[in-house]
Amino acid sequence: xxxxxxxxxxxxxxxxxxxxxxxxxxxxxxxxxxxxxxxxxxxxxxxxxxxxxxxxxxxxxxxxxxxxxxxxxxxxxxxxxxxxxxxxxxxxxxxxxxxxxxxxxxxxxxxxxxxxxxxxxxxxxxxxxxxxxxxxxxxxxxxxxxxxxxxxxxxxxxxxxxxxxxxxxxxxxxxxxxxxxxxxxxxxxxxxxxxxxxxxxxxxxxxxxxxxxxxxxxxxxxxxxxxxxxxxxxxxxxxxxxxxxxxxxxxxxxxxxxxxxxxxxxxxxxxxxxxxxxxxxxxxxxxxxxxxxxxxxxxxxxxxxxxxxxxxxxxxxxxxxxxx
Amino acid sequence: xxxxxxxxxxxxxxxxxxxxxxxxxxxxxxxxxxxxxxxxxxxxxxxxxxxxxxxxxxxxxxxxxxxxxxxxxxxxxxxxxxxxxxxxxxxxxxxxxxxxxxxxxxxxxxxxxxxxxxxxxxxxxxxxxxxxxxxxxxxxxxxxxxxxxxxxxxxxxxxxxxxxxxxxxxxxxxxxxxxxxxxxxxxxxxxxxxxxxxxxxxxxxxxxxxxxxxxxxxxxxxxxxxxxxxxxxxxxxxxxxxxxxxxxxxxxxxxxxxxxxxxxxxxxxxxxxxxxxxxxxxxxxxxxxxxxx
Numbered sequence: 001x002x003x004x005x006x007x008x009x010x011x012x013x014x015x016x017x018x019x020x021x022x023x024x025x026x027x028x029x030x031x032x033x034x035x036x037x038x039x040x041x042x043x044x045x046x047x048x049x050x051x052x053x054x055x056x057x058x059x060x061x062x063x064x065x066x067x068x069x070x071x072x073x074x075x076x077x078x079x080x081x082x083x084x085x086x087x088x089x090x091x092x093x094x095x096x097x098x099x100x101x102x103x104x105x106x107x108x109x110x111x112x113x114x115x116x117x118x119x120x121x122x123x124x125x126x127x128x129x130x131x132x133x134x135x136x137x138x139x140x141x142x143x144x145x146x147x148x149x150x151x152x153x154x155x156x157x158x159x160x161x162x163x164x165x166x167x168x169x170x171x172x173x174x175x176x177x178x179x180x181x182x183x184x185x186x187x188x189x190x191x192x193x194x195x196x197x198x199x200x201x202x203x204x205x206x207x208x209x210x211x212x213x214x215x216x217x218x219x220x221x222x223x224x225x226x227x228x229x230x231x232x233x234x235x236x237x238x239x240x241x242x243x244x245x246x247x248x249x250x251x252x253x254x255x256x257x258x259x260x261x262x263x264x265x266x267x268x269x270x271x272x273x274x275x276x277x278x279x280x281x282x283x284x285x286x287x288x289x290x291x292x293x294x295x296x297x298x299x300x301x302x303x304x305x306x307x308x309x310x311x312x313x314x315x316x317x318x319x320x321x322x323x324x
Numbered sequence: 325x326x327x328x329x330x331x332x333x334x335x336x337x338x339x340x341x342x343x344x345x346x347x348x349x350x351x352x353x354x355x356x357x358x359x360x361x362x363x364x365x366x367x368x369x370x371x372x373x374x375x376x377x378x379x380x381x382x383x384x385x386x387x388x389x390x391x392x393x394x395x396x397x398x399x400x401x402x403x404x405x406x407x408x409x410x411x412x413x414x415x416x417x418x419x420x421x422x423x424x425x426x427x428x429x430x431x432x433x434x435x436x437x438x439x440x441x442x443x444x445x446x447x448x449x450x451x452x453x454x455x456x457x458x459x460x461x462x463x464x465x466x467x468x469x470x471x472x473x474x475x476x477x478x479x480x481x482x483x484x485x486x487x488x489x490x491x492x493x494x495x496x497x498x499x500x501x502x503x504x505x506x507x508x509x510x511x512x513x514x515x516x517x518x519x520x521x522x523x524x525x526x527x528x529x530x531x532x533x534x535x536x537x538x539x540x541x542x543x544x545x546x547x548x549x550x551x552x553x554x555x556x557x558x559x560x561x562x563x564x565x566x567x568x569x570x571x572x573x574x575x576x577x578x579x580x581x582x583x584x585x586x587x588x589x590x591x592x593x594x595x596x597x598x599x600x601x602x603x604x605x606x607x608x609x610x611x612x613x614x615x616x617x
Contacts, residue, residue, distance in 0.1 A: 277433035
């Protein structure tokens, strides 16, 4: 990272840390909570889907498992952080259940397998836990928004930091090599199965952790909610629209998504998904780098112009530019 | 008890024929183009609504309006191909699967939410004067409409099989499945074959959707479940075999109805998915032969 990037990151974190102390409006903090939630979820999806190139259509299974386990343990009196950890580990176990067999095969099996897993849990949880799950009265009496906000902030930072450290490591290079050209990577001794599984485990762990934080945050919901396919698809779209396979992409995508949803939801109920779907298709077909790709192109074009200028002036000196 | 079981299995077979028909369309597209069109279920939904509105607005009998549903889906399929999927024909196989998956998913989100917006989220079905007609055989009831739907699904699959085996264009399609590079070398217009298989796949989804709207019910969010069932039948039934896929659909229908009978109706929707994951875990080599690796 450049020095200026480090400075900006530190500044941003500092702003996020003092945010709930300055802003007193609960609705704005709730909005910020959702931004942070989606930053974590999209970034965790991106670890596997973006850096490793394996399209996971069942991230909701990890989010939901984390939420279900953490919420029940926490309600049962367990330590919050241990509950969150347990939820995340259950998510990892589910991920391995589907990842180990599916990654031995190529092609469509992982995508269909993860989608199938998420739908199985969605339907089964809907049938088994049909009662609304509410925070008990004694906990609700002392409910505060700020700790929830900081929990989400912590998880978001942890997810991003992990992704950052990962892609700058030898392991991360292996993971990205698998995405680029699996056969070539294997021929250089990079085990595709091992690297895919590591990316999957990290992705599921942070997905599960985010689910646990949602369980700690949300006052009352049907347990099926956290397994809904929209958690997967929203985070996938955010990662792609922001810039898949980059650190900043999912963050930008999540901020954009929550703000646009907030703006559109005031006028047209379900049409925000039509807008996102269209944008998503356009990005996949025409702008594979998303917002980050556009930004990168603009920067390169700018850099080129700066370096080209003296050459043009040289041209003028020999009289070539007189035609134009 | 025994009659109850028989009744369930009959319903399973009748339903399974429609699973088979839906999966055959998806499988044809995947086999020829390597496009994983996850908006297949939404195409089916469109076919269902075409049939529903023709009946509701102009009282056109759903079995009579079937050709209209087919034409509608041929046009819709052609538009989606020209606008979106046709742009991805030059990618490598892995990229194709991934990108068509993403585009198909975005498309299904758009279609689903537009359908909710314009047609509301209500569950609909077509009730004709003969909808209640049932004939009984050995104590088992056969609803007329569902039996007719199964017959039509069967005819559609046989017609497709005939087209693939006997016509010149059908042979070109099969040649492209085998080896698209060799097909190009012998003068087959592979681009055209891709287009053709995509619109035929869409039309088959349209037929399936129209039949679902008569014998069963339709809603804007039905697509996901139908796409998943078609995907599972496609993989379990073995890629490349039309008959195998159709039979695979009937097996899924039977498995679902048996689960509903012996276990509980609530797990009917899940059993196919569990089956898929179990086979993926324990017997991955048994389900696809040469494909997939």
